[in-house]
Amino acid sequence: MKKTLITGATGELGSLIINFLNKKNSTSDIAVLVRDTKSKKALQYAAQGFDVRQGDYNDPDSLIKAFKGIEQLFLVSGNDIEARIHQHENVIKSAIENQVEHILYTSTVRKIEDSSSPLFPVVNSHRLTEESIIASGMNYTILRHNLYAEVIPLFIGGKEQILQTKNIFLPSENGKSNFVTRKDLAEAEANILTEPEHHKNKIYKFNGNEALNFEKISRLLSEILKARVTYLSPNINTFESTMKNTGLPSEIIGMLTMFSLGIAAGEFEKEKSDLEIILGRKAQSIKTFLQETYI
Template identity: 25%
Template sequence: MGIASPVEPPPRPGRVLVTGAVGNVGREVMHALRAHGRLVRGADLSVNAIRAMHGDEIEAALLDYQEHDTFAAALTGCDAVFLVRPPAIAYMESTLLPFIDAALAAGVKHIVFLSCAGAATNKLVPHHAVERHLAARGVGHSLLRPGFFSQNLGVAYRRDIAEDGRLFLPAGRARVAFVDIRDVAEAAAMIFDDPAMHKNAAYDCTGPEALSFEEAARLMTEVVGRPIRYEPASIAGYVRHLHMSGLPLAQVAVQTVLHVGLRFGQSEKIDATLERLLGRRPRTLATYIRESVELWALPLAQAVRAECGFAPNG
């Protein structure tokens, strides 16, 4: 009987390019990949912003999906890409799709795409075209399809909550299995550890419990220590609200489609996929709110008014 040879670890790609490296998800993917001991290069609209966030020693590249001449330098020497579609980019044909082609030409072997729940069938979301393009081009890829981020409460809705004490969105009475971005990022890092195992796979990513927005608002009220209510928006009211906040129309349209999808239970189902990938229970919404409570602190003047009944001068 021969001596069994030791099992070889699966080959890991070399350098990973993380797009959207200063955005909500990209920044956490950068942290997760570095914690896994990986060689990373961050790409975003500003090299200075990448260095300010991730340190001067980090490899940083300028990437603008609308400027194709930024693609080659960002991709050179990378074996894998974490691909984010920025919310401001609605048209894929002239942006992410050519970037995928450039990645292939540059020798990239695996792309992990941050897609979204429902993208396989919903042609109205831009991620659908990207998923199809990845499949058509035959590049090794993995799809992460999260539903609704816990972090939305601290980013997109932070101002409404901090200043008006309200969560305002067109989700009706939907329940949502809030997923924590840090868990999605950890899943991405695990995929890059063994891309062959995750080749052409798609993963729905949800948190471990589904809450209504009334329940989320109650939780915030308890943790933040002042009243926060959920105010269901009509679709027209929400479009107006986004428009008034200064978002371009294409982004207003995509964001509204994604949020209205919540009403139809798009992000309600709790899925065990992420728990299986991570080998542990994903973080709950309550964990995120407790760890981020300072995000919803009242602006100083309002806090003083609430405490003392008058506003400070200046």
């Protein structure tokens, strides 16, 4: 494998990718980017023999130093939506300066790219990053992710909350999503990094193999928890006022509203997927994911 650097190495997706890569490749070929080299996770990586490098998306000088000798770069998108475009430009420019051969980027699936999309702030930052990467002259692989299955409990609550309320309360109407687990995404992306020559200058759509709405999820949870769970899709004003009364922070309410409207608009319902081709197997079903999450 070419000398590869994984950004977001202490995050959930980055950690999973590194674990999968390590099963097939030498740790000496894998560099990991961390903001704090003294953090517990960074020290663990160092002890395992990984090439630990310090860098921050907001600090171009740190990135230029961190990317020295790197042949392929896996860019896990930043989670600060407002700062994301600027941060990604820092990464791309630093990669160009270091003559990185191949950049891979975690983007998002979408149907609508203009400002009419409920998810425009998210979609636009990914779209602009994709355009910058393609224009950079580096080989690229764009990885368009559907919603992580792991957001389901974040959107609807964990086991205790569901058992207490016996209700899913989310303004996503009848919208469906092809949720996909981080573990499946990480395994597929480790496969790509191991044999990058087959994936140059391609855009992949990584979707789960089934489109589910929250009515279906409520029925699956009813079966798993052996308690009747219902689904209610309120109007936006009712949802936001109810969430405010529970003490939920306004930024969280805004995020839930934005993604619920995106789901309702069909932004995450996809027929085509490249995921199982790259995996060489079926993706994990959402029923199995829910069973593991809500047992």
